[in-house]
Amino acid sequence: MRVLLHELAHCRAGDKGNTATLSVFPYDDADYPLLVRELTADRVRAHLASHVGGEVVRYELPNLVALHFVCHQVVDGGVTTSLALDTHGKTLSSRLLSLPLDLEDRR
Amino acid sequence: MSTPRTRIGSGAGFAGDRVEPAVDLLNRARLDDLVLECLAERTIALGQQRRLADPDTGYDPRLLDRFERLLPIATARGVRVVTNMGAANPIAAGAQTRRLLDRIGSPATVAAVTGDDVLASLDLDAPALEDGRPLRAHGEIVSANAYLGADAIWPALDAGADVVVTGRVADPSLFLAPLAHRLGWDLADPASAAAGTVVGHLLECAGQLTGGYFADPGYKDVPGLAELGFPFADVTGDGTARLGKLPDTGGLLSRATVREQLLYEITDPGAYHTPDVVLDLRQLAVTEQGRDAVLVTGAVGRPRPDRLKVSVGYRAGHRVEAEISYVGPNADRRAVLAGEVVAARLAGTGLAPRIEVHGAVPVAASQGAAIPVGWAEDAPVPECRLRVAALSHDRALVETVGHEVEALYTNGPAGGGGVRVRSGEVIGIVSTLIPRSSVRPAVTLMEAADARPTA
Structure with missing residues (x-):
């Protein structure tokens, strides 16, 4: 079964200069292990390849039931001098939620 | 107590x-x-x-x-x-x-x-945290807080x-x-x-x-x-x-x-x-x-x-953003052609404009209070918006980007409308650490x- 990440989780983007933070929270805490398994830093990096030029670091936060991605060198990043329409990179959160996941029968 | x-x-x-x-x-x-x-x-x-x-x-x-x-x-x-x-x-x-x-x-x-x-x-020869270059290399420094x-x-x-x-x-x-x-x-x-x-x-x-x-x-x-x-x-x-x-x-x-x-x-x-x-x-x-x-x-x-973080502002030049819309059948190809025309007319100026086409999916719109839900499905008319943005210290040069997008009215593909041009000075920000x-x-x-x- 193929679903978009949007079906399983919500996401908030933040920005510090040309670094973007993307935190991902499963709607159902029980899906956290699935996200840990499927939503690797490499997958996020590949999905956002045209928007993130640098490293993507993933922090696992089981206590908060969250995965936190710190994306370096956001393309056209830097709120102040960017030529992009969304200079902050705030829409990256929704871009990440469009990532497709191929799931086996989950339950 | x-x-x-x-x-x-x-x-x-x-x-x-x-x-x-x-x-x-x-x-x-x-x-x-x-x-x-x-x-x-x-x-x-x-x-x-x-x-x-x-x-x-x-x-x-x-x-x-x-x-x-x-x-x-x-x-x-x-x-x-x-x-x-x-x-x-x-x-x-x-x-x-x-x-x-x-x-x-x-x-x-x-x-x-x-x-x-x-x-x-502030020592303006100190490296910026963002790129390691000296602070003063980014442009005229106007603030440091x-x-x-x-x-x-x-x-x-x-x-x-x-x-x-x-x-x-x-x-x-x-x-x-x-x-x-x-x-x-x-x-x-x-x-x-x-x-x-x-x-x-x-x-x-x-x-x-x-x-x-x-x-x-x-x-x-x-x-x-x-x-x-x-x-x-x-x-x-x-x-x-x-x-x-x-x-x-x-x-x-x-x-x-x-x-x-x-x-x-x-x-x-x-x-x-x-x-x-x-x-x-x-x-x-x-x-x-x-x-x-x-x-x-x-x-x-x-x-x-x-150490404390310091936010340093510098003059980064002038930025222009110019847009025009194309609607209906073949809207995407007309918008892309318009972008190519503007790129050709700006070639040789030294500008490195960002040229992109947004949309292609119908957009909801309204004049009054309520945005009509489902409007897109009833009227599947594609809408595309060409956007051209550029940054330069040469203000006059930046203005030409707006002029070229506006000129698409009579010198570009069919049916372009809704030109908007915005420009202004840009203050860039880099940071450093001080004791x-x-x-x-x-x-x-x-x-x-x-x-x-x-x-």
Whole structure:
């Protein structure tokens, strides 16, 4: 079964200069292990390849039931001098939620 | 006597924030303190520009509008107000606030916190954190402001200030200072500083904690978003924080909204550096306690960093953004052709414009109050918008980008419409670190019918 990440989780983007933070929270805490398994830093990096030029670091936060991605060198990043329409990179959160996941029968 | 407890509210999360929710908090929430965070990274550089043109300006242009609504209520109810609306000129902001209070007959004391402006002493050959290049290599430097901590605000609170106006202070510090002062915390104690910093971090964006920037219809529904209420926190001496919002306001305060805000802009959840503490968020517990009430405990802190971050503004040139729309059959190919035409006409100018086509999917639109849901399905007419953006120190050259997009009206593909051109100077921001000892915060008290400096 193929679903978009949007079906399983919500996401908030933040920005510090040309670094973007993307935190991902499963709607159902029980899906956290699935996200840990499927939503690797490499997958996020590949999905956002045209928007993130640098490293993507993933922090696992089981206590908060969250995965936190710190994306370096956001393309056209830097709120102040960017030529992009969304200079902050705030829409990256929704871009990440469009990532497709191929799931086996989950339950 | 029971353990001390105080209530702190968040009255603005950015310079353009709404005022009504702050008025509501003042009227109904029985606050001890209200904090207004209104200073984005480059806002202070823009303020510095205004101050250079007129020494009496440089503070938040909306300061008086906000304070005319808020201070009559705050002073009548004994709510202390802390804000960074002083921006590039806290002294002038304090003086304006003093005049306002005199006008309404309030004896409340104003304090201005300064010392964040380190432009005169900053080593411009120091490397920028972002790219390692010397600061001065980025362009003409126009501002340099250190992120002050709660300790810079403390003397103002000790002196009995009712309204505190600062320039650049780390956002959570605006909250930590009044919390620590009310609760008798020692700012040097990392556990207390961590607890107060978590509260400040959660509250600093105001409505973003209570369901603003959260709604996703059908997935994350937020009731009454149009009447979004702002949050407050009840904090006890042991650092426990109970987050809440007023009854009969819109919005949502839940484990989900709190967790989204908790990690917002955090580049290392185990080591979030502020001027007051190095904060570890990883062991926090976020627990719902009924409707629109969330308990937060478990912040861990390590001693504050030895160096302070400095935000440096430089002249980055002029930016232009120009757009034109193409609609209907073949709209995407006409928009792409238009982009190619503009690129060809700008070739050889030395500009490196960003040229992109947005849309291709029908867009909802309305003239009145309601946006017609389902309009897109009924009228599947594609809409594309060509956007051309460029940045250059050559202002005249930048203007040609707008001219070339506008010229598509009679020199481009069929059916283009709705040209909009915007241009303006851009202040870039880079950052660096400086020793804490090289920053000297100061407080200026402005008492009723008097204004005298203190140490």
